[in-house]
Amino acid sequence: MSGAKETPRQKMIGMMYLVYTALLAMNVSKDILDAFDTVNNGVQTTNITLANQIDQKYAAFEEQYSKEPEKAGPFWEQAQALREEANDLIDYVEALKWDLVKKVECSKAETPTEAAQMALETGLLRNADTLRNGRKMYDINTSKVKSRDNYNQPTAYMMGNPEGPGNGGKAYELSEKIRRFRGEVVKAMGPAHIHEIGMITDSIYGTKEYVMEQAKVSEDKLKRLPLEGEVYGAKYNYDENSADPVQNSWEYNNFHHTVLVADVTLLNKIISEAQTAELNAVTQLMTNIHASDFTFDEIGAKVFAESGYLLSGQTYKAQAMVTAWQNAKTTATVSLDGGPMKEYTSDGQGLINLEFNCGVGSHRYNGVIKMLDPKTGELKDYTFENSFVVAPPAVSVSATKMNVVYRGINNPIAVGGGVGGEINASASSGSLTRTGNGTYNLLPGAADEVTISVTSGGSSLGSMKFRVKDLPKPTALIRNVVNGQVSKSALQAAGRVEAEMKDFDFDGVHYDVVGYTFRYKTKSGTTKEAKANSGGFTDEIRNAISQANVGDMFVFTAIQVRGNDGKTKTIETPIGVEIK
Template sequence: MAAYKETPRQKMIAMMYLVLTALLALNVSKSMLDAFIVVNESMESTIGNFSSKIEDVHAEFNKQYKLNPNKIKPFWDKAQEVRANSQDLIQYIDSIKYALIIQSENKIKTVDEAKSTLLKDIKSKDGYTEPTRFFFKNSEDGSKGASGALRLRIDEFRKQTLAVMNEPENSDRIGLLTKGPYYDADGMEQSWEQHNFYYTILAADVTILNKLIGEVQNAEFDVTSYLFSSVTAEDFKFDDITAKVISQNSYILKGQQYEAEVFVAAYDTKQKPEVYVLQGVDEINESNLSRATPIEGKDGVVKLNFTSSTEGTHKYAGLIRIVNPEGEKVDYPFKSEYIVGPPSLTVAATKMNVFYIGVDNPVSISVPGMADELINPTISAGKLSRNPNGPGWIVRVETGTTKTLISATANYNGTRLNMGSSEFRVKRVPDPVAKIARQKEGSIDKNTLIAAAAIIPSMDDFEFDLNFIVNSFTMVTMLNGDFVPKTTQGNQFSAEMIEMIRNARRGQKFFFENIQASGPDGSKRTLNPINLTIN
């Protein structure tokens, strides 16, 4: 529950009361006095509305108590105690209010007359002598008058009510604070009695007393709601109930059993619901209810078990019949379906439809409707291991292998089942494309060629991130009518090659041939030639 809060209406009335009290201290005019009467009438209306809200909470509390007296009784007893204390204090405040009116208005002689007379019709409503005498008698602080007795009754009610909520006595959770401190206009400290009733006019006193009644009602409503909410879902039944179906597996294998739990979302474990289930239908109605199978539940839960004799989608429907908070039997329909399929294995290469020699081939292995940790895959040729950097598996195959087979078994309900196998072709990694400055042919600026100064093997349109190493190559160009070849080791241009390129003329051609490279699988490759013309 939240801490004590006044409603916007109560805050408005309290603010109007403070303003009007200040105006009264400055010799209030008739129009201001009439405005004060309006505030009191609003307060009386609030009291009536609050009474209806409190009755509604108690009515719901009583309904739940009648359904489950053993479970609700501890909370219900406390609510009754708070209600008795609240009614007693409200009656006491009313008795003070009527006694004050009788003492202040000579024409009113009985409590019934005080009750039936509107504040606006009381001639002495702007008087303060008799009200002050009534509330203070012969005490300066009000302790010997009606105000002192009222404060004691309010303090006792606060103590009793806070005890029900297990709150300390200094808590502000329900309002009705009398400890202060309070100060007058000159900053002098006052008692609660002086602050509220010392030389205040009758109209103000009546409004203050009605405001106190509203605070008592608010405290009762707050505490009763707190007690009602303290009764958890398992202690009483909810009016809004939805049937739920939770299956252990929505996809099962042929020959296995489908298992599901059907229960009421906010259910009472002491309930014994009547459950009827019929397979092959979309709903339970009057025409097929007689064919439905009754199933006994335990602790408000019913477990369904169907044998999966045929493959495909199987649907079923049913209803749960329970007693609602009004004591009436209510049906809550439900329906669901499940799939029966043959044992199957799903293996998909993550990047390509083959496995490549000498590289990490990522692959996913799964069985529909089954957790990965229950699957045990094997490979006929090569190595299969968990991916250390993420989900899935890694396959590595070596030279000399042309195909490999991945098979899997799975632990299904304690039984090891063969889930099937898939065959994969094994290929070597394709040759990379040799390039210089991202070109393998065409025109090139002399300075660009010198700046590149190396042959870079590129794996165009290949998903694997692989590195080939260029071991050697030959550069050929024509000088003075003769082809001049220059060979070097590695992928970098030699100093002699760079000097020949630097002295090249526009239109001179350079051929890079016999490019030898090594792949990650250890194989030796001869890469494509590169033909470039100086522009």
């Protein structure tokens, strides 16, 4: 029954049992038997304590299962199967223990009830069929057993017919139940804990050659057993000095020619080992619920922003959360734009700060963070990738009093800004036509104001308001007139009044003269007036010019013009001409 991690009390029990077995062939004194009584009482007390601890552990397990049914479910089902197997074994051992004592001490009783009554009256049995933590328990007072040193009847009951094993001996039934229970414990705890469980009943004893033949291992491997030779509890031993190859089984070594008090103590010890194994297995199953969870030793608040740079009109978005981290250093290897891998180290709070110096344009990076898997103990890769865009530096400077556009003409509009997305612009009135990448023509409507709104990727990047005005009036002029003087021939050659936009930067702006009044005064003092319905000289005006003398004055006034906007305007400033 060795192999498990034992408490000091359990070690003492095992030692006492070995001492007693060594003295069986001698005339064992009453003191030795009394010592077994003391050990047995201690084991029974330990069993009560273990039963309470197991009950508390299952209660805690059930509460965990109610909180996390999906995660804890598979382990809870294993625990239920384990508990069923443990109950079956312990109930069997308790009944076996009472049956053994009853056959020796209460042989005159005709019924089980009569035997129990007899044992209760004599103090041999402190209770009968008591349930403790759902399990039946027979509390036997071995100090009241009269035949404590009887070994004939216990041997016959436990070993059966001495001519062959397995012929009705209860030890063989017990061994099989222990093997089945141990297998359930191994399933719960896992192969890594197989050597901690103990309760091995399928050992092979004999000479080296016999054990090697049965275990089918070499002599070299045999020396490393049971670490390499244990399969669901199989344990191989050999005796260098033994010449007898006959197998001594677990049943034989524990129950052949052992006295009653030793058998009772051993059976209670088996219960103790079974409860210890059950408690360890249930504890392991509870641990397995979160075996793959990461553990952290620090907790704090962190803010993760979508962007630290916004354009006017965009909404700042961030996530604030309480997070946990390990103080242990974590490393990451990162490649930028397919370049060589570079190693980064965390700042001690689980954050790995990445820094890139890149040119204008789109960039992509990818990397791997390595962390220790809490379940396997091996490094596990966690990959990531992301991208970003670098925009050139941009600044906007504008004259706030010059935000003017003009009706009747296409006003060129340039829209810049935004990163990583198409720019779209729209006008609140009139029409806005795209002419190129970020360039538009605005043809205002009748409103006195127009607003240009800009969006990118569905987000507003801002807007700009413009005042809408009529085109300014042009300047009226006649070709060839210099400083108000012109010759008759030069004036005749000019032939018309024109309108010109001076110092106006808009292309395509044009005014036509649609009428004016012509006045002149002769030397005799006579004043004459003529009307024109276009910019050209009429016959009357041409005739007046041809008859003019040096010094005569001509005035072109009330000049009317019509521009691109279709509106007729009057130029208030007249043109005065003196014939030279």
